[in-house]
Amino acid sequence: MKKTRFLVALLAGLAVSLSGVVQSSAADKTTLVVMIRGLDNPYHANYAAGAKALGQALGLPVDVLSSEGNSQKQFADLKAEIAKTGGNMVVNVDPNEAPDVVPIAKMLEDAGVYWVNWWNKPDDVKLQTYPHWVGHIAFDAVEQGYFNATELFKTFKTPNKGSIIAIQGMLSNNAAIGRFQGLQKALKEFPDVKLVQWEAADWDTNKAYEVTKQLLAAHPDVDGVWSANDNMAIGIVAALKEAGLAGKVLTCGTDGIPDAFDAIEAGSQASTEFMDSRYQAQLGLTMALAAKDGKLDVKAISPEHRAFLIAGTHVTRDNVKTFVAETVKVMPTYDLKDFYSKWVAAIK
Template sequence: MWAAVCAALTIGVSGLAHAADKTTLVVMIRGLDNPYHADYAAGAKALGKALDLPVDVLSSEGNSQKQFSDLKAEIAKTGGNMVVNVDPNEGPDVVPIAKMLESAGVYWVSWWNKPDDIKVEDYPHWVAHISFDAVGQGYFNAKELFKTFKTPNQGTIIAIQGMLSNNAAIDRFKGLQKALKEYPNVKLVQWEAADWDTNKSYEITKQLLSAHPDVDGVWSANDNMALGSIAALKEVGKSGQVKVSGTDGIPDAFDAIKEGTMSSTAYDDARYQAQLGLSMALAAKSGKLDVKATPHKYRAFLIPGAQVTPQNVDQIKAGVGTMPTYDLKNFYARWVAEIK
C-alpha cells in the first residue's frame, strides 16, 4: 500500500488541479500585518493561480473565537469543497478546528501548534501536522547572540517570549534554555511575553532595560518582537551595542542583521508552508494520497529553516526576494525528523 502512496506523490500540480476541480484553497493565519504570515497568503495565491483554483485567506487577528467563526463561515460558503492549511492561533485551538473540519469532511494540514496528547491519526481528514524545528531555532539564535557579547559567551540577557500557549514560542524558549545550560556564564535575568507583537515588545523591553540596564543581549522568540526590542535599545543609545536575536526571517530582520542591530534569525519559508500543506490536502481529497496508509513519521514531522547570520544574510535575502517554483511532487523532500 505504501509503495502505491509513494508512486502517487509523483503527480504534478496540474493533476491536482484536475482532480480537485475548483476546490477553494484556504489558509488560516494570525494576521497580514506580520510579513511571515503575509507570506502564507502569498504562497497560497501563487498556488491558486498555477492551479486555477480560488483562494481564501482567513486572518484571526490573534483572536481564537474569530478563527473559529471564520472557519465555520468558510465551510458554509464553500459547502465543504475546500482544503485548509492552518497555523492555529494557539495549541488548544487545534481540537475545535479538527472537529469542524472533520464534520465537514475537509482535508487539512496544520503547522506549529498542536497539543502533545492530540494525535493526527485520530482524525481521518487531518493529513499532517508539520513544524519547523523550533527548539533548534531558539538554541541556534541564543548561541549566536552569546557570541556578540563584549566578552563572548559571558554576560546577561533578557528574553522576549511569544504567546505562552503557542508551541513555537514554547519550543524556541526551550532552545534558549538548552543554550543557557551549555553556557553557564550567561545568565537570563528576566523574561516577559509580548505575544508576537512589535509594539508590546518595545514597551516590555523598555521596562526590562530600566530594571537591567547593563544586559549584554536580548533574545527574542520572533523577528517582529525583535524589531520592537531594537527600537527600545535605540531609545537608550544602545542599538548595535546590545544585539537582539529573532526567528522567522522577515525582510526587516535581514536589514537589521546587515545594520548590526540583530545577531541572527532563522528563515521559515511560509510560502512553501502554504503550498506544501495545500498540495498535500488536495492530494488527499483527490485520492492521490492515502492518508490512512501514511506512516506516522509522515503524518507529524519537522522540516528545516535556514540559519541567517551576518556571513550569509545577503545570499539568503537574494534568494527570498521573488516567489520560487517549489517541487511539490515529493511532499517529504525536506523531511528532517518525526514528531512523536
C-alpha cells in the same frame, strides 16, 4: 396583537425564502483555503501570497480566512467556507491555539475536507483518528531558540561569556514556550552566560520596546537581548538604539521579516531563522490536494510522516545578503514533489 401578526408575517417570509433554497450545488473547482491568525503581520500575509501563487499555477480559486486571533471566528469562518464551497475544498490551517484543533478536525472530518495543520496541536490528539487530517507540521521551535541564542552569545565582547535579558512572546503560545526552552538549552551549554531577567511582550513591537527600555535601566551592562521573534526584535533594536547600545549589544529573532534582515545587515541583530510561510501554504495545500485527488493515501503514511517538524533557514550576517536576494525578494519554486524534503523529526 400587532406584534403577533408581525411575527407571523416574518415567519411566513422566512419560510418562503427557505423553500426557495436549492440544495448545495458544489462548486466545480476545488477551492484552496488558508486559515491564518491575522492579516496584520508579514509572516501571516506571506501565507496568503504563497497560496495565491499556488492557486494561479494550478488554476484553482483561493480563499484566505483570517481569525483575528478569535477562536470562535475561526470556527465560524471555516464553517461558512464549507457552506460556501459545499465542501469541495482543501484547507491549510494555522490554528489560533492548540485547543482549537479538535473542533476544527471534527468539523472538517464531518465535511470530508482534507487538510493540513500547522504549529499547534494538543499532545494527546492522534491524527490517526481523523482520516482527512493529512498532516501536522511545525518548525522546530526549540531549535530556533537554541540557534538564535548561540548566535547571540557569539557576539559578546568575550564570546559566550556575559549576561543577557530575554523577551518572551505570548506566554500562552507553544512557539514561545519552545523557543524559550531552546534558550535554556543554550544557557545550560554555556554556563558563563547568565540570564538576569526575562519579561513577556506578547509578540508586540511596542511592548517589547517598553519592557526592554525598563530592563536596560535596571541592567545597563547586559551583553545581549534574546528575543523570541523578529517583531519584538524591532522594538528591542529601537530601545537599544536609544540607549546608545545599537551595534554594541545585539538581539536576535525568529520569523525572517524584512526588517530583521535589514537589522542583521546593519549589525544590530545577530541572527534570525526564516520560516517561509509561502512554502508552508503551498506544502500544506499540495499535500491536502494530493490526498483529495487520491494521489496520496493518507492511511498509508507512517506516523512519523503524519506529524513532523521541519527545518527553517538560518540567517546570519554571513548569508543575509544572498539569502534576501535569492529567496525573500522572489518567490522561489518550491520542491513540492517530495513533501518530506525538510523533515527533521517526528512530533511525538
